[in-house]
Amino acid sequence: MSDAPMIGKKTTDTKDTPLPNAVPDLATSHLDLETPDKPYLDSNELILNMGPQHPATHGVLRVILKLDGEKVMGTECVIGYLHRGVEKIGENRTYTMFNPYVDRMDYCAAVSNGLGYCEAVEKLLNIEAPERAQYIRVILTELQRLASHQLWLGTHALDIGAMTPLFYTFRDREEILKIFEKYCGARLTTHAFRIGGCQYEIYAGFEKDVKNFLAFFPPKLDEYEALLTGNRIWIERTKNVGVISGKDCIALGVTGPVLRASGVKWDIRKAVPYANYSKFDFEIPVGTNGDTYDRYLVRIAEMRQSLRIVEQAVNGIPEGPIMAKVPKVIKPAVGEIYHSIEAPKGELGYFIVSDGSTQPYRMRVRPPSFVNLQALDVMVRGALVADVVAVIGTFDIVLGEVDR
Amino acid sequence: MNALTSYLGSKVTPGQAGNQLWALIYVFIIFAGVALTVMWLINWVERKALAHFQVRLGPMRVGPHGLLQPFADALKLMLKEDIIPDEADALVFWVAPVIGLLAAFTVYTVIPFGPSQAVSDMNIGILFMLGVSSLGVLGIVTAGWASNSHYPLIGALRSSAQMVSYEVAMGLAVVSAILMTSLNAQGSGTLSMIGIVRAQQEQHVWFLFKFFPLGLIAFVIFAIAMVAETNRAPFDLPEAESELTAGFHTEYSGLRWSLFMLAEYAAMMAVSAIAVTLWLGGWMHPFPNFLSSPAWEFIFSLFPGLSFAGFAAIAFIGAVRMPSQAFFRIQRAGLAVFAALLGLIALLLLAIAVAGRANDASIASRFREGIDYVYWFLLKIAVFMYLFIWYRATWPRYRFDQLMKVGWKVMLPISLGVLILTAIVGVIF
Numbered sequence: 001m002s003d004a005p006m007i008g009k010k011t012t013d014t015k016d017t018p019l020p021n022a023v024p025d026l027a028t029s030h031l032d033l034e035t036p037d038k039p040y041l042d043s044n045e046l047i048l049n050m051g052p053q054h055p056a057t058h059g060v061l062r063v064i065l066k067l068d069g070e071k072v073m074g075t076e077c078v079i080g081y082l083h084r085g086v087e088k089i090g091e092n093r094t095y096t097m098f099n100p101y102v103d104r105m106d107y108c109a110a111v112s113n114g115l116g117y118c119e120a121v122e123k124l125l126n127i128e129a130p131e132r133a134q135y136i137r138v139i140l141t142e143l144q145r146l147a148s149h150q151l152w153l154g155t156h157a158l159d160i161g162a163m164t165p166l167f168y169t170f171r172d173r174e175e176i177l178k179i180f181e182k183y184c185g186a187r188l189t190t191h192a193f194r195i196g197g198c199q200y201e202i203y204a205g206f207e208k209d210v211k212n213f214l215a216f217f218p219p220k221l222d223e224y225e226a227l228l229t230g231n232r233i234w235i236e237r238t239k240n241v242g243v244i245s246g247k248d249c250i251a252l253g254v255t256g257p258v259l260r261a262s263g264v265k266w267d268i269r270k271a272v273p274y275a276n277y278s279k280f281d282f283e284i285p286v287g288t289n290g291d292t293y294d295r296y297l298v299r300i301a302e303m304r305q306s307l308r309i310v311e312q313a314v315n316g317i318p319e320g321p322i323m324a325k326v327p328k329v330i331k332p333a334v335g336e337i338y339h340s341i342e343a344p345k346g347e348l349g350y351f352i353v354s355d356g357s358t359q360p361y362r363m364r365v366r367p368p369s370f371v372n373l374q375a376l377d378v379m380v381r382g383a384l385v386a387d388v389v390a391v392i393g394t395f396d397i398v399l400g401e402v403d404r
Numbered sequence: 405m406n407a408l409t410s411y412l413g414s415k416v417t418p419g420q421a422g423n424q425l426w427a428l429i430y431v432f433i434i435f436a437g438v439a440l441t442v443m444w445l446i447n448w449v450e451r452k453a454l455a456h457f458q459v460r461l462g463p464m465r466v467g468p469h470g471l472l473q474p475f476a477d478a479l480k481l482m483l484k485e486d487i488i489p490d491e492a493d494a495l496v497f498w499v500a501p502v503i504g505l506l507a508a509f510t511v512y513t514v515i516p517f518g519p520s521q522a523v524s525d526m527n528i529g530i531l532f533m534l535g536v537s538s539l540g541v542l543g544i545v546t547a548g549w550a551s552n553s554h555y556p557l558i559g560a561l562r563s564s565a566q567m568v569s570y571e572v573a574m575g576l577a578v579v580s581a582i583l584m585t586s587l588n589a590q591g592s593g594t595l596s597m598i599g600i601v602r603a604q605q606e607q608h609v610w611f612l613f614k615f616f617p618l619g620l621i622a623f624v625i626f627a628i629a630m631v632a633e634t635n636r637a638p639f640d641l642p643e644a645e646s647e648l649t650a651g652f653h654t655e656y657s658g659l660r661w662s663l664f665m666l667a668e669y670a671a672m673m674a675v676s677a678i679a680v681t682l683w684l685g686g687w688m689h690p691f692p693n694f695l696s697s698p699a700w701e702f703i704f705s706l707f708p709g710l711s712f713a714g715f716a717a718i719a720f721i722g723a724v725r726m727p728s729q730a731f732f733r734i735q736r737a738g739l740a741v742f743a744a745l746l747g748l749i750a751l752l753l754l755a756i757a758v759a760g761r762a763n764d765a766s767i768a769s770r771f772r773e774g775i776d777y778v779y780w781f782l783l784k785i786a787v788f789m790y791l792f793i794w795y796r797a798t799w800p801r802y803r804f805d806q807l808m809k810v811g812w813k814v815m816l817p818i819s820l821g822v823l824i825l826t827a828i829v830g831v832i833f
Contacts, residue, residue: 161801
């Protein structure tokens with residue numbers, strides 16, 4: 001029986017380097033949970049079980065921390081508490097029937113999930129949504145990105161101890177959810193899009209509502225920034241916390257704002273344009289240090305860019321149909337497709353294998369949160385317990401998407 | 405009976421007068437007053453103020469504008485099942501909140517609400533206060549230890565390190581204020597809480613403004629350290645919710661948990677009282693030297709009554725503005741009664757102020773004086789309590805190492821420097 005449970009690399013390797021840039025051998029990372037609990041009070045190392053019920057794990061993530069005092073020697077994520085077998089359900093439903101299920105993965109960004117799925121199936125069917133539908137899709141998806149980032153900002157700030165931003169962001173997120181509700185009747189799991197376009201025509205006054213929001217939101221964004229961006233405690237808590245290099249991000253498959261904050265200019269909206277993003281003028285904000293503060297700034301800047309996209313889109317909605325010609329029974333030809341979009345949290349990909357029947361032969365989702373989460377260990381080694389909370393928050397994980 | 409009446413004319417504290425009976429009465433009044441203020445008033449104000457900072461309404465259902473919510477909560481806490489974890493050290497687990505509570509309440513024996521409105525005027529008053537209030541950490545440490553669980557343990561360790569560190573800066577800031585008391589003709593300083601306020605009276609200046617900005621810096625150091633000392637945001641690491649779920653009281657529930665809360669809020673008021681006594685002139689009303697003519701005295705003595713009249717007006721407006729549905733009928737009536745009650749208190753206080761305006765030895769005059777002193781003292785404490793709530797709504801939480809850095813590398817050198825400068829300036833002038 002070993003003295004103390006080991007996680008990943010030997011602790012002596014990481015003792016002097018607070019945040020190793022080398023990617024640890026995650027395959028061998030496991031915790032010896034079979035060993036009965038030692039009387040911990042007289043040992044230096046402490047196994048702290050954070051979650052699955054814990055205020056800062058954003059749902060039911062369980063993180064096992066090995067601590068030396070307050071210093072984190074290693075972590076292990078235990079996931080699956082919210083596993084619903086979404087992928088398997090997808091293989092037992094027709095293409096149309098599975099559409100609402102994807103909303104339940106990242107329930108904070110349901111519209112984005114739906115967009116990715118609908119586009120993947122459209123690609124498989126070799127059809128394209130009409131221009132008008134594309135515009136509606138872009139507006140709603142970018143609004144969803146704003147809502148998702150707002151939720152992230154509020155909860156992230158709450159994790160770091162600032163109670164108030166949470167209420168401000170929720171107050172303003174409400175305006176977006178109202179637009180969703182008016183558009184499709186639902187606020188959270190919207191099921192806004194259909195394969196081949198949109199089911200609903202925009203309601204009368206949709207454009208006015210969106211334009212009102214565009215005027216309403218920037219001052220609120222400044223308000224959040226006034227509370228946090230220059231706040232000394234906020235800067236101290238986030239600067240140089242959870243640093244990860246662009247190289248490590250790529251090695252670990254990290255995408256989204258986390259990747260961009262590390263200086264890698266990779267945004268699928270620009271790199272592999274989908275929907276009609278190539279028509280809009282926007283920038284990809286990137287960070288330099290790859291720390292929690294940069295990720296915060298990148299997301300704030302992204303919100304401003306999203307507003308730009310929405311503004312361009314809402315002013316240019318063309319006339320025309322909102323549904324392409326889609327067969328009543330969707331039966332794609334034999335083949336496979338991988339389609340990914342830039343969800344608020346990173347690259348959201350759908351890999352669908354069709355055997356020519358009404359149901360996919362294989363449905364695989366590449367969720368950004370799940371992949372990003374594996375960088376947790378790299379980012380928090382040598383940091384303090386409080387940093388673990390900050391780093392979990394900075395990933396913007398949604399456990400529904402991690403566990404699927 | 406003799407013991408009861410003989411004290412009435414006296415101008416010193418019951419402790420000094422050697423009157424045990426009155427001392428006991430004072431202890432009872434203070435204990436009941438503090439417990440009620442903490443349990444009801446501060447609880448309600450904190451929830452309401454915090455809610456309004458955060459664009460919420462706060463409690464609205466139990467009683468008009470949630471005024472009875474604290475009582476409902478207290479009842480709930482008392483009726484909750486009292487859980488002691490199997491693995492916990494039952495005796496220590498039981499004792500810990502009591503230690504915290506005792507430490508928090510004992511200090512009230514020397515807090516001078518007025519020149520004679522204190523249980524006792526101890527000649528080592530401030531030392532006693534610092535000493536006893538720092539015993540509160542024992543309650544937290546034992547609670548964390550006895551829980552036999554990881555989160556409380558880490559919380560308790562954080563708390564002990566934090567409180568010990570910040571006590572150093574706090575103590576030095578206090579010493580620089582005490583140095584100022586010795587700047588009189590005899591050159592004799594004092595540690596007595598009442599003596600410190602008297603010294604400010606004699607030197608015609610609140611120590612906040614003495615040797616500007618030295619007194620101010622010492623005060624700011626103390627004001628920061630006292631937030632850390634009471635484990636409030638942004639220094640609430642021992643109970644950091646997002647990290648340690650609830651820190652040292654994770655395993656506590658029901659009445660025991662509420663004892664911790666009571667102790668925390670009582671300690672907040674106690675440290676605010678130290679700050680008020682040392683730097684803000686204790687029980688004195690503003691500008692006691694310029695505005696000391698009988699006319700001004702009379703105007704200042706109207707303040708308590710006017711404040712209550714203001715509260716009554718707010719409650720009355722609230723009652724008027726309540727929606728007129730039948731659902732709110734009882735709430736409206738309740739709020740109106742509450743307004744009337746506040747109005748009655750206001751009238752009583754105004755009557756006392758008018759009756760006792762002649763500065764003689766009459767009972768009314770004595771009463772008027774006492775109410776004035778207590779009012780100004782409590783008003784100054786209330787400002788601090790509001791600041792505590794404000795901090796909590798505004799700031800993120802410090803990380804442990806940053807907290808230590810601020811304590812040892814910033815606050816300690818500054819407070820040492822202020823102490824030395826105060827000593828030098830005091831000798832020169």
